[in-house]
Amino acid sequence: MSRATIVQQLATFAVSAREQGVGDSLRANTAQRVLDVLGNSIAALDTRPARAVRTLVEEWGGTPGATALGLPGRWPAASAALLNGTLAHALDFDDTHLPSVLHPSATVVPAALAVAESRNADGPALLDAIAVGVEIAVRVGMAGYDQELGSSVFFERGLHATAICGTLGGAAAVAMLSGADADGIAHAISIAASMGSGLLEANRTGGTVKRVHCGWAAHAAVTAAGLARTGLTGPPTVFEGRFGLLQAFCGEQSNPDAILDGLGEHWELPKVFFKPYPCNHFTHAGIDAALRLRAEGITADVVERLELGAPTAVLRTIGEPHADKIRPKSGYHAAFSGPYTVAAALLGGGGLGLFHQDFTDAAAANTDRLALAARVTCVADAHCDAIFPHQFPAVLTARLHDGRIRTARVDVNRGGPGNPLSEDELATKFRLNTEHTLTGLHADRISTVVFDLAKQRDLDALMSLLRT
Known part of the structure; x- marks a missing residue:
């Protein structure tokens, strides 16, 4: 194949970001997203879906590797990602990209955090991987956005684009942290395309399954990257192929060019809106x-x-x-x-x-x-x-x-680029999210460590604070 496919170009982008770093501004923006996810997750510890997933993770057991919020000790990375991703989305307080209407951080952050901890990654590597994962997720989401319709084709078909696209971004982030080369990252993404799913019917008529979508996507992301690392391969035309992801989920209404347009030069990441209110x-x-x-x-x-x-x-x-x-x-x-x-x-x-x-x-x-x-x-x-x-x-x-x-x-939503939440407001949101679980001093310490992740040589300080 003479011309690189979409997934191959995404993998090249990921390798470049890992080698060169995404820059101070994007790292700072990403650190804010880590804090936001952690606060939303801690606030959700006592929700019914979280209790269900926590029980399942305990039943599974396995080799210790990563922190699972609300559980003592460490757990397999995939299990930690499942629980933490469920927590991140359980209260619908997670960030949103427009116009794709994705909640990318709720999948990418838990997946990346679990693997970064289990592999002893440093703060900059974690932030770069999350930035790339979020970017890939929202760009795939934009490929399913129909300009004439003014809506997501995923959404119109009753599909939860966050769970589908978040699995891909999460897999890219995990593969980066696992040291995969470009081929390995491409395989991780293309394997993940067979794993992401989610239906939106619960929004209309009831059910709590939607709250687990991001957890399962994070679990699938860790699994896909692990399978790529151990030798499984995915199709090189996973996006643009006749039976690829875009055709399968969006049919003729997809726009594959949206995935690569300005990749590495124009970032969608800073356009992702933080939520000031814990609702849709x-x-x-x-x-x-x-x-x-x-x-x-x-x-x-x-x-x-x-x-x-x-x-x-x-x-x-x-x-x-x-x-x-x-x-x-x-x-x-x-x-x-x-x-x-x-x-x-x-x-x-x-x-x-x-x-x-x-x-x-x-x-x-x-x-x-x-x-x-x-x-x-x-x-x-x-x-x-x-x-x-x-x-x-x-x-x-x-x-x-x-x-x-x-x-x-x-006309302009609070929490987005046109009406942003300040770092102090995000720290306040974190403190309010955790006020029934952490002391104010403990919450402020976590905020300080997260905002300083770009300088952290390991994640021990953060994970120690989260486990206690």
């Missing part, structure tokens, strides 16, 4: 709009009804079925409800606006919140459609009992 990202602009109205003195008792305008494509997630969204079945389902999140924000929530206490089963059953949520109607908004999916905008219109109308429009 489509709800965030509505939350911010409600917070603005609240700051203007609008309270629930003066509101006759609320209209939440959003992009047409997101209404199926945050507005349908209407009966389920105005009365979510649980705290988890409340995190995917436009009416509930708007009501909770207007009534006043915790943390940076809304926080974990706003998404418990008890909070989702709160009569005041449900009464206000019942007055919320979700509608398509043309202005939001024009911006989506490069942002997830919203407009909230409050019609008051006295006949007045108040409107708040949010």
